[in-house]
Amino acid sequence: MSKSEPALTQCPIACTLERVGDGWTFLILRDASRGLTRFDQFQSSLGVAPNILTKRLGALVDNGLLEKRAYSSRPPRYDYLLTDMGRDFGGVLTAMLAFGARHFAAEGAAGQLVDRVTGRAAEPVLVDRVSGKPITATDFIYRAGPQPLDATPVVAERPKG
Amino acid sequence: MSKSEPALTQCPIACTLERVGDGWTFLILRDASRGLTRFDQFQSSLGVAPNILTKRLGALVDNGLLEKRAYSSRPPRYDYLLTDMGRDFGGVLTAMLAFGARHFAAEGAAGQLVDRVTGRAAEPVLVDRVSGKPITATDFIYRAGPQPLDATPVVAERPKG
Helix, strand or coil, X not given: CCCCCHHHHCCHHHHHHHHHCEHHHHHHHHXXXXXXXXXXXXXXXXXXXXXXXXXXXXXXXXXXXXXXXXXXXXXXXXXXXXXXXXXXXXXXXXXXXXXXXXXXXXXXXXCEEEECCCCCECCEEEEECCCCCECCCCCEEEECCCCCCCCCCCCCXXXXX | CCCCCHHHHCXXXXXXXXXXXXXXXXXXXXXXXXXXXXXXXXXXHHCCCHHHHHHHHHHHHHCCCEEEEEEECCCCEEEEEECHHHHHCHHHHHHHHHHHHHHCHHHCCCCXXXXXXXXXXXXXXXXECCCCCECCCCCEEEECCCCXXXXXXXXXXXXXX
């Protein structure tokens, strides 16, 4: 994708994808959210080539989702820690976890979020924090900001066919 | 990413990324959620090369997120319509929209979800549908399913140190 496309750079989804628009990057953030912090841990979890992992970790640091902190100077070794922005990305990962658990369980997509106290499986849904209303195309529409892309709904009803 | 990595194929997030783990694919689904259905509409919105768009649309059909329906036989022309699964992916896009609007507004990431009736900007948060509790690392943990990857929290507190 080209960063120079104005339609892409003004949309909050596209702005996010510019930083995280790659499968490895999502999985690094997934693993960081699970508590992994070190190069070797990510490599062992993901089975990713070292040069790719180096590039993706560097981009996540440059883009403000991870922070690099030395834990050893000889040899130089680093922890990669989620920043506030990186932790906030957990909401996107949780939405993806819920989607995957709903649709791919038949092929062994295991795992779910459970209530820490009761052990009951969570059913994550997006709601408006203030009104508590579920975010649906019936109740919410997408409105362009000061630099509008357009004003059509981001979640629309299925077009009549 | 390799589909053969067992750790990747058993995680709901990785299963999702196998279908949607590419920036163009996310943006096609964004535009489909806004009501776009035709090849030319996607191409004009995204500025993407036709061969890439053809591949991505075909993969979305193969993976069950879009359905291809002929609207003209001479010449052959198709609408690409969201399936139930594709519409359900709207939750991931909304989480990404909220994340992008929170973090990239300063660089012109315009647009927000507003209440259709009141016009008030929504603040999308993930909650458990049954209990209404916000999905946080304090209250919810990730538990592996019948084919466990591991049982560490998918949303963990920042590691100490």
